[in-house]
Amino acid sequence: MELIYFQLLxxxxxxxxxxxxxxxxxxxxxxxxxxxxxxAVNINLIGYAAFSSLGAAHKNxxxxxxxxxxTIAAAELALAMAxxxxxxxxxxxVNVDExxxxxx
Amino acid sequence: MSAEYAWxxxxxxxxxxxLTSLFGKALPFKGIFLPIIAALLxxxxxxxIFIDFMLADVSVTTASIDWMVVGDWSLxxxxxxxxxxxxxxxxxxxxxxxxxxxxxxxxSGDPRLxxxxxxxxxxxxxxxxxxxxxxxxxLYFCWELVGLGSYLLIGFWFEKKAASEAAKKAFITTRxxxxxxxxxxxxxxxxxxxxHIPSIIHAAQNGAISESTLMWSSIMxxxxxxxxxxxxxFHVWLPDAMEGPTPVSALxxxxxxxxxxxxxxxxxxPLLEIVPGFLTIVALVGLFTFLFAxxxxxxxxxxxxxxxxxxxxxxxxxxxTLGAGGLAAAMFHLVVHGFSKALLFLxxxxxxxxxxxxxxxxxxxxxxxxxxxxxxxxxxxxxxLAGIIPLSxxxxxxxxxxxxxxxxxxxxxxxxxxGVFFSSLYMIRLxxxxxxxxSRSDVANNSHESTPVMxxxxxxxxxxxxxxxxxxxxxxxxxxxxxxxFIDSHHHFHISPWITPLSLGVALAGLxxxxxxxxxxxxxxxxxxxxxxYLYTLVLSKFYIDEFYQWIIDKMVLSxxxxxxxxxxxVVNDTGVDGIGVSVVLSPFKARLTQTGKLYNYGTAMGxxxxxxxxxxxxxxx
Amino acid sequence: MSVxxxxxxxxIVIAGGIGVVAARNIVYAALSLLAVMVGTAGIxxxxxxxxxxxxxxxxxxxAVVIVILFALMLTRIQDFEFLSANKHWPLALIVSIxxxxxxxxxxxxxxxxxxxxxxxxxSELGLTLFADWAIPFELASLVLLxxxxxxxxxxxxxxEENR
Numbered sequence: 001m002e003l004i005y006f007q008l009l010x011x012x013x014x015x016x017x018x019x020x021x022x023x024x025x026x027x028x029x030x031x032x033x034x035x036x037x038x039x040a041v042n043i044n045l046i047g048y049a050a051f052s053s054l055g056a057a058h059k060n061x062x063x064x065x066x067x068x069x070x071t072i073a074a075a076e077l078a079l080a081m082a083x084x085x086x087x088x089x090x091x092x093x094v095n096v097d098e099x100x101x102x103x104x
Numbered sequence: 105m106s107a108e109y110a111w112x113x114x115x116x117x118x119x120x121x122x123l124t125s126l127f128g129k130a131l132p133f134k135g136i137f138l139p140i141i142a143a144l145l146x147x148x149x150x151x152x153i154f155i156d157f158m159l160a161d162v163s164v165t166t167a168s169i170d171w172m173v174v175g176d177w178s179l180x181x182x183x184x185x186x187x188x189x190x191x192x193x194x195x196x197x198x199x200x201x202x203x204x205x206x207x208x209x210x211x212s213g214d215p216r217l218x219x220x221x222x223x224x225x226x227x228x229x230x231x232x233x234x235x236x237x238x239x240x241x242x243l244y245f246c247w248e249l250v251g252l253g254s255y256l257l258i259g260f261w262f263e264k265k266a267a268s269e270a271a272k273k274a275f276i277t278t279r280x281x282x283x284x285x286x287x288x289x290x291x292x293x294x295x296x297x298x299x300h301i302p303s304i305i306h307a308a309q310n311g312a313i314s315e316s317t318l319m320w321s322s323i324m325x326x327x328x329x330x331x332x333x334x335x336x337x338f339h340v341w342l343p344d345a346m347e348g349p350t351p352v353s354a355l356x357x358x359x360x361x362x363x364x365x366x367x368x369x370x371x372x373x374p375l376l377e378i379v380p381g382f383l384t385i386v387a388l389v390g391l392f393t394f395l396f397a398x399x400x401x402x403x404x405x406x407x408x409x410x411x412x413x414x415x416x417x418x419x420x421x422x423x424x425t426l427g428a429g430g431l432a433a434a435m436f437h438l439v440v441h442g443f444s445k446a447l448l449f450l451x452x453x454x455x456x457x458x459x460x461x462x463x464x465x466x467x468x469x470x471x472x473x474x475x476x477x478x479x480x481x482x483x484x485x486x487x488x489l490a491g492i493i494p495l496s497x498x499x500x501x502x503x504x505x506x507x508x509x510x511x512x513x514x515x516x517x518x519x520x521x522x523g524v525f526f527s528s529l530y531m532i533r534l535x536x537x538x539x540x541x542x543s544r545s546d547v548a549n550n551s552h553e554s555t556p557v558m559x560x561x562x563x564x565x566x567x568x569x570x571x572x573x574x575x576x577x578x579x580x581x582x583x584x585x586x587x588x589x590f591i592d593s594h595h596h597f598h599i600s601p602w603i604t605p606l607s608l609g610v611a612l613a614g615l616x617x618x619x620x621x622x623x624x625x626x627x628x629x630x631x632x633x634x635x636x637x638y639l640y641t642l643v644l645s646k647f648y649i650d651e652f653y654q655w656i657i658d659k660m661v662l663s664x665x666x667x668x669x670x671x672x673x674x675v676v677n678d679t680g681v682d683g684i685g686v687s688v689v690l691s692p693f694k695a696r697l698t699q700t701g702k703l704y705n706y707g708t709a710m711g712x713x714x715x716x717x718x719x720x721x722x723x724x725x726x
Numbered sequence: 727m728s729v730x731x732x733x734x735x736x737x738i739v740i741a742g743g744i745g746v747v748a749a750r751n752i753v754y755a756a757l758s759l760l761a762v763m764v765g766t767a768g769i770x771x772x773x774x775x776x777x778x779x780x781x782x783x784x785x786x787x788x789a790v791v792i793v794i795l796f797a798l799m800l801t802r803i804q805d806f807e808f809l810s811a812n813k814h815w816p817l818a819l820i821v822s823i824x825x826x827x828x829x830x831x832x833x834x835x836x837x838x839x840x841x842x843x844x845x846x847x848x849s850e851l852g853l854t855l856f857a858d859w860a861i862p863f864e865l866a867s868l869v870l871l872x873x874x875x876x877x878x879x880x881x882x883x884x885x886e887e888n889r
Contacts, residue, residue: 003838005729006773009736011829013743013762015822020747022707022818028797030703032746032759035790039766042782043739046773050843060854063846066778067855070785071866075873077790081797082877088801097812100701704814711821718828 006047013040027084027094031077038073042066110153110236111167111183113146113197117229121222128218135218136208139225143201146232150190150197157190168238182300184238188370191435192235195442196360200228202561203355206450209557210351210457220260224355227253231360235367239299240289243368247285247332250364251278254356258348270344277341281331285368288324291317305374315379322379325372326386333365333419336393340650342416346408350453353408358415358445363438366422373431387427387512391519393420396647398526402533403644406463407452410534414489415445417527421504424520430507437500440572444488444497447565451482454558455538458551465534470543475553479539481566486535488569490528491611496572498608505607506600517603521610528614536622728843732772738765756795763787774845 013036020033049062088094120142128135168182185193204224211220230249237243251274259271289299295313296304307313329335334342345357356362369376369386376382394417401413418441425434456463458475472479488497501524509517553559642648698705738761745758763786770779855863 002841004833005732005736006769007829007833009739009769011826011833013739014829015826016740016743016747018711018825019815019818019822022704022711022821023812023815024747025812026752028794028801029746029752029755031797032755032794035759035786036743036746036762039739039762039786042778043766043769043773046770046775046778049775049846050773051838051840053840059844060846060851063775063778063851064855064859066775067781068862068866070781071870074785074790075870077793078877079873079880081793082880084797085800085881094801096703099703103699103701704812704818708814708817708821711825715821715824715828722832 003047003051006043006050010040010044010047013037013043025095025097027087027096030096031080031084034080035073035077038069042069045069109149110185110193113149113193114229114233114236116142116145117225117232121226121229124218124222124225128222131218134221136221139221139228140201140204140208142225143197143204143228146228147197147201150193153185154190154194157185179241179299180239181242182238183233183236184302185236188367188435189235191439192363192367193232195363195439196228196231196235199355199359199442199446200224200231202564203351203446203450206354206453206558206561207349207351209555210453211349216260220257220349223253223256223260227257227356227361231364234364238301240292240301240304241299243301244282244286244289247328247364248282250361251275251282251332254278254345254361257352257356258345260348260352264347267347270341270347274341274345277338278331281328281338281365284324284326284331285328288321288328291321291324295321301371305372308375308378318375319379319382322372322376322382325368326376326382326389329365329368329423330389331365332368333362333423334393334416335365335389335420335423336396337649339393339397339416340653343409343412343646346406346412350408350449350456353411354446354449354453357412358449359442362415362419363422363442366419366426366434366438369423369426370431370435373426377429383427383429384512385427387424387508387516390420390422390424390427391516391523393417394424394523395519395526396420398523398530399643400646401530402526403640405465407455407465407534407538408449408463410465410530411445411448411452414527414530415441417523418445418489421520421523424516425504425507428508428511428516430504430511433500433503433507436575437504439575440496440500440569441489443565443568443572444485447481447485447562447569448489450558450562450565451478451485454478454554454562455482455551457554457558462545465537467545468538468543469541469545470539471551472539474543474551475539477553477559478562481562482539483535484566484569486531487615490531490615491524491607492528492615493608494570494573496569496575498611499573501611502599502604502607505603506598509600509603521607524607525610525614528611529618532615532618533622536618540622540624728772732769735765735768735772738762739769752798753795756791756798759794760787760791763791774843776845777848777851 017033017035017037017040020036021030024030024033045062045066049059049066052059052062084094087099091098117139120139124135124138128138131138167184168180170178171181172179204221207220207224211217214220227250230246230253234243234246234250237246255271255275258274259268262268262271292304292313293299295317296307298304308318331338342357342362346353348356376386397413397417397420401410401417404410404413418437422434422437422441425437454475455468455471455478458471458478459468462468484495488495491497491501505517505520505524508520645651698709742758742760742762742765746755746762749755749758763782767779767782767787770776770782
């Protein structure tokens with residue numbers, strides 16, 4: 001069991017998340033892919049926390065950061081949902097292809 | 105020592121130019137007395153300088169003003185008086201004075217009279233400064249000014265398109281030569297660090313200049329002389345310059361400006377002698393021009409064109425003599441030709457005045473009875489240039505032939521003798537066509553003699569034409585032992601036992617044939633035209649040189665100019681200068697297309713940006 | 727031994743991830759997300775972070791997925807066919823693979839050599855959270871509050887505001 005396993009897994013999951021963000025047409029699916037990315041980051045941090053050889057304060061930091069990330073992820077999810085619901089109300093679908101009012 | 109005041113001569117002429125051009129119209133007589141006073145002053149001062157020079161037995165006097173000092177190098181306006189410049193000084197001041205007096209009559213009633221006299225003064229000032237200059241840069245400066253004066257005077261009647269075209273042609277053709285002169289001067293300056301002529305000659309004689317530099321600078325300087333002195337192939341401007349007023353032709357294109365080239369070569373002769381074989385090239389160019397122009401002069405029918413080609417031909421002869429090393433003989437012929445040709449041109453002007461401006465010889469004839477003084481003086485001029493004893497032309501021609509034989513050998517001598525024959529023939533032809541026989545048109549019938557103010561200069565010049573020959577002999581004036589010794593102390597003019605009779609015989613042969621052909625119509629003059637028809641048309645069209653030059657200009661110069669102008673417009677202006685502005689204005693329209701409003705585009709851009717930053721960070725920190 | 731469990735959990739995570747991005751049916755995507763969350767919790771357990779595994783399951787598995795399912799319900803997404811990838815998916819693939827390459831390079835270049843895993847004591851975690859990181863903790867809770875209020879505000883209907 002080495003650190004590199006955690007890091008590799010996190011990297012792969014992160015990349016899957018990026019693909020999902022860029023390649024999906026529905027806003028809800030994009031949101032789900034963002035959750036994937038956040039989870040990847042969490043896995044990475046847990047790995048660092050587990051394999052750290054520093055003092056206790058720094059060792060705990062990995063897990064503390066994970067708590068914060070989960071918190072912020074939840075907050076962001078709530079807001080994103082609100083926006084998606086509003087969007088649905090206006091256009092009756094959540095296809096991001098049709099969101100180009102800000103076109104230059 | 106009055107030679108130190110030599111600078112007054114050109115200076116007064118330039119002041120006369122300024123005053124006359126600025127205030128001329130307001131002054132009485134349109135201000136024409138100012139340039140004439142300046143010319144008279146110049147001539148009187150020349151007489152003083154000449155007498156001083158003869159009595160003082162000093163060969164050179166100089167005076168100079170520092171104009172610009174840069175470090176340890178200074179640019180001076182220097183005047184130096186030595187034998188050659190004294191001769192030129194006398195020639196230019198006298199002929200300029202005579203021509204200006206003549207112009208009072210010839211140009212009377214012209215609306216721009218004050219400008220005419222003003223430019224005359226400018227030209228005289230520039231030419232005088234040119235012959236007095238002691239450094240090459242000052243000489244070049246005056247060289248260009250002289251060209252300017254010529255341009256202004258040839259194109260004096262600029263309302264006539266032909267005149268302005270001719271002025272342009274003269275300026276551009278001599279410009280080509282002037283470029284060569286400038287390059288030569290700069291080459292010499294690079295090699296010696298000075299423009300001062302005696303210093304340069306001294307350095308060259310001591311071997312301080314490399315051979316290739318000497319050769320190239322000599323070629324370039326000779327190109328400049330060829331341009332101004334209308335040698336082949338730069339001769340094309342001189343016949344066209346006849347569009348100017350006739351006194352202008354007399355002054356500029358017979359006596360003064362065109363001999364600037366001969367003067368330059370005479371000045372730089374010690375330098376040119378060092379380059380091996382160069383003087384032979386000079387002689388060849390001169391010989392070719394002498395024969396070429398002589399043949400063309402035989403078939404021309406316009407008075408002034410005949411005189412123009414005759415000038416080109418005699419200039420070729422002078423250059424040929426210089427190439428043979430006959431400095432004294434060439435200078436002597438320069439003076440003689442100057443007086444004689446000026447006489448002929450002024451006489452032609454008188455004829456044109458009497459003929460209401462007509463110049464075609466075939467419309468004249470029999471003017472001997474109507475314009476007696478003009479006819480006699482014109483005859484003196486013709487005989488002088490043909491080289492008949494005892495006129496001055498005989499002496500000068502004789503000395504030149506001796507010098508050519510001494511310097512270049514008998515082949516050149518016999519070629520020159522052919523040219524002497526042509527020269528005599530066309531001169532007599534001209535005289536006969538104009539003055540002898542019956543008048544061939546009504547205008548000729550009604551012609552009259554010109555006013556005294558025009559006759560008097562003719563008389564004075566013909567007197568000189570008769571008497572100048574005496575200068576070849578030793579005279580009791582100081583230690584003057586003949587013109588030859590004056591110029592070049594190793595040289596005495598003498599008579600050779602076989603060349604002199606031969607040259608006289610050739611000249612007389614030309615004279616007799618000419619009289620028989622054209623004067624008394626014993627030999628029909630259409631004979632040659634019929635037997636050598638093709639050759640005749642070739643010569644009549646001046647060997648198509650002008651057409652050839654025009655073709656070169658059209659094909660090469662104009663197409664290159666067109667290409668350069670298109671390049672300048674498209675590449676430099678539209679793309680380089682305007683392009684920057686246009687691209688700034690248009691770039692937002694293109695940049696706008698990246699703002700699509702679509703989420704995945706922005707997401708991709710963000711992803712790529714982060715990728716890029718991460719790569720940069722890794723590269724920088726590693 | 728733990729490598730074996732790690733492998734299983736990793737497999738679940740990755741399979742779920744691919745399911746989220748590639749599923750044809752939206753509910754399958756949501757359930758794959760749930761699988762990812764559970765698998766991640768398993769990974770946390772293997773990484774000796776038991777408390778966080780619990781938190782993960784509770785919040786993500788319990789709240790987040792439910793919220794997403796609610797969103798799916800409310801936006802009636804099953805009535806419409808948007809589940810195919812959009813027309814830029816090759817570019818997205820390229821970007822994600824480049825990220826992967828970047829990560830691989832940076833991971834492999836800076837390989838750590840520690841192989842001893844050690845967990846974190848919960849009381850230690852609590853102390854760190856409330857003593858050293860108290861202020862960020864409070865701020866995080868504030869952020870959460872504001873986000874929830876903001877979400878409510880954003881979603882309100884206009885006629886309710888005008889009452």
